Amino acid sequence: xxxxxxxxxxxxxxxTRPRDQSxxxxxxxxxxxxxxxxxxxxxxxxxxxxxxxATVLRVVDGKMQIQDGPFADTKxxxxxxxxxxxxxxxxxxxxxxxxxxxxxxxLEIRPLAPATHRKITE
Amino acid sequence: MSIDAAxxxxxxIERVARESYGRLVAYLSVRTGDVASAEDALSEAMIRxxxxxxxxxxPGSPEAWLLSTARHALIDMMRRQRVALATAESASxxxxxxxxxxxxxxxxxxxxxxxxxxxxxxxxxxxxxxxxLGLDAARIASAFLISxxxxxxxxxxxxxxxxxxxxxxxxxERRHLPQRLQAVLEAxxxxxxxxxxxxxxxxxxxxxxxxxxxxxxxxxxxxPHEAEVYGLLALMxxxxxxRAARRGANGEYIPLARQDPTRWSAALIxxxxxxxxxxxxxxxxxxxxxxxxxxxxxxxRIRGRATDWHGIACxxxxxxxxxxxxxxxxxxxxxxxxxxxxxxxxxxLDEIEKTSERSLFTVYQPFxxxxxxxxxxxxxxxxxxxxxxxxxxxxxxxxxxxxLHGERAKILSPAV
Numbered sequence: 330x331x332x333x334x335x336x337x338x339x340x341x342x343x344x345t346r347p348r349d350q351s352x353x354x355x356x357x358x359x360x361x362x363x364x365x366x367x368x369x370x371x372x373x374x375x376x377x378x379x380x381x382x383a384t385v386l387r388v389v390d391g392k393m394q395i396q397d398g399p400f401a402d403t404k405x406x407x408x409x410x411x412x413x414x415x416x417x418x419x420x421x422x423x424x425x426x427x428x429x430x431x432x433x434x435x436l437e438i439r440p441l442a443p444a445t446h447r448k449i450t451e
Numbered sequence: 452m453s454i455d456a457a458x459x460x461x462x463x464i465e466r467v468a469r470e471s472y473g474r475l476v477a478y479l480s481v482r483t484g485d486v487a488s489a490e491d492a493l494s495e496a497m498i499r500x501x502x503x504x505x506x507x508x509x510p511g512s513p514e515a516w517l518l519s520t521a522r523h524a525l526i527d528m529m530r531r532q533r534v535a536l537a538t539a540e541s542a543s544x545x546x547x548x549x550x551x552x553x554x555x556x557x558x559x560x561x562x563x564x565x566x567x568x569x570x571x572x573x574x575x576x577x578x579x580x581x582x583x584l585g586l587d588a589a590r591i592a593s594a595f596l597i598s599x600x601x602x603x604x605x606x607x608x609x610x611x612x613x614x615x616x617x618x619x620x621x622x623x624e625r626r627h628l629p630q631r632l633q634a635v636l637e638a639x640x641x642x643x644x645x646x647x648x649x650x651x652x653x654x655x656x657x658x659x660x661x662x663x664x665x666x667x668x669x670x671x672x673x674x675p676h677e678a679e680v681y682g683l684l685a686l687m688x689x690x691x692x693x694r695a696a697r698r699g700a701n702g703e704y705i706p707l708a709r710q711d712p713t714r715w716s717a718a719l720i721x722x723x724x725x726x727x728x729x730x731x732x733x734x735x736x737x738x739x740x741x742x743x744x745x746x747x748x749x750x751x752r753i754r755g756r757a758t759d760w761h762g763i764a765c766x767x768x769x770x771x772x773x774x775x776x777x778x779x780x781x782x783x784x785x786x787x788x789x790x791x792x793x794x795x796x797x798x799x800l801d802e803i804e805k806t807s808e809r810s811l812f813t814v815y816q817p818f819x820x821x822x823x824x825x826x827x828x829x830x831x832x833x834x835x836x837x838x839x840x841x842x843x844x845x846x847x848x849x850x851x852x853x854x855l856h857g858e859r860a861k862i863l864s865p866a867v
Contacts, residue, residue, distance in 0.1 A: 357852045364844025368813050422596045432849040
């Protein structure tokens with residue numbers, strides 16, 4: 330089963346972005362990524378640029394509306410996505426507990442929706 | 452049980468709930484063979500207490516009041532659901548008014564049911580925490596890293612099995628006792644282990660450790676002739692003794708080797724040692740006694756003595772013979788390295804790698820932490836860096852991650 334880890338970071342975590350691997354949070358991510366790959370559960374993923382770089386599009390009253398800034402105006406912002414493949418939610422939660430973000434924000438774990446994916450892609 | 456009548460009714464309910472919950476659930480469920488409805492009846496009794504105690508005052512014997520109310524709730528529930536009572540006897544026992552101030556302590560039978568071989572061993576501890584200690588499912592779920600919904604479903608499934616699977620509420624016969632007791636003790640220790648891992652994170656971890664110690668004390672009181680019960684309690688008290696020393700002033704992780712023994716609790720260590728001596732008198736060694744013995748050797752530092760690593764290696768060997776578990780074998784590797792040098796320890800780790808499932812040791816954090824340390828000690832810097840990455844990546848605790856990150860950084864800049 331594949332699960333998406335939606336990584337929501339607090340402002341303190343975002344501040345570590347420009348730092349190098351001597352920062353414990355950056356280093357923890359580096360090690361976590363290695364462990365995920367070594368365990369053979371890694372499917373894919375990427376960090377996202379800072380929320381201020383976001384652009385949101387939606388049609389309002391038939392007109393395209395474009396806004397600068399992130400979709401949700403919250404303290405913790407989506408900072409990246411990781412997709413892993415494990416037998417069940419139990420194992421996904423184990424990997425979630427090891428994820429460095431849990432002490433610097435929050436981690437949302439969601440199963441991917443393969444049935445919906447098929448409807449769209451077939 | 453003494454309850455301060457002047458205390459607020461809410462506090463009184465809280466206290467009865469804490470001190471008597473397990474006894475009440477055990478008493479009711481042993482008589483009906485149904486844990487789930489005993490819990491429902493008890494929570495209904497608690498709700499009624501919340502309504503009536505503030506109005507009418509806290510009864511003289513709150514426990515008897517709760518039992519009697521729960522008993523009536525149970526009879527009502529059975530009538531409503533038209534559930535056939537397990538036996539005519541259970542019905543009469545339930546109906547009998549509760550006049551005696553005390554009632555038999557059936558918690559041991561409840562513990563044996565929770566750790567019954569017919570129940571999935573992964574749910575033994577959650578079941579115990581819920582039925583004997585009254586912990587709520589959401590708290591248990593977080594501790595076990597399981598979603599609250601899933602945990603709820605698994606608990607319900609286990610209780611259904613208890614009710615309809617013909618499981619008997621009993622103290623196992625002599626010949627089955629050691630094996631059945633082992634399952635009970637393993638479940639108690641699992642609760643302690645979770646608290647141990649959690650301890651750095653928040654104060655709630657501490658509660659679970661205390662609950663586990665409390666359960667072990669209860670089992671010891673009810674089964675005073677079982678060596679392994681003494682062993683388990685000794686093991687947990689040895690670990691508890693070091694709680695304060697495991698973290699620095701700023702919450703940083705301090706490994707055992709660098710802990711200041713003057714911060715250990717001498718009283719807890721003494722109690723653990725006495726329990727271990729008592730256990731040895733039965734001449735029936737087992738897993739918990741070996742583990743407690745290892746901690747006992749470490750505890751020698753409080754008396755200013757150096758650690759006897761040969762003794763520790765020998766105890767780990769005994770443990771590994773019992774279980775072949777990764778924990779015992781990794782501990783053995785670390786101890787052997789202390790005796791015969793890092794190469795000897797690495798050889799043991801290589802052996803683990805060859806003989807275990809890849810999926811097991813690749814995600815076993817202590818394996819990588821020990822390996823990283825031994826590789827570093829034998830001058831294999833590149834491999835050590837990689838092993839540290841694995842150990843950091845598999846840690847759940849931010850303080851442990853930071854500690855390992857610091858160790859790893861020392862390889863990169865040895866001058867520090």
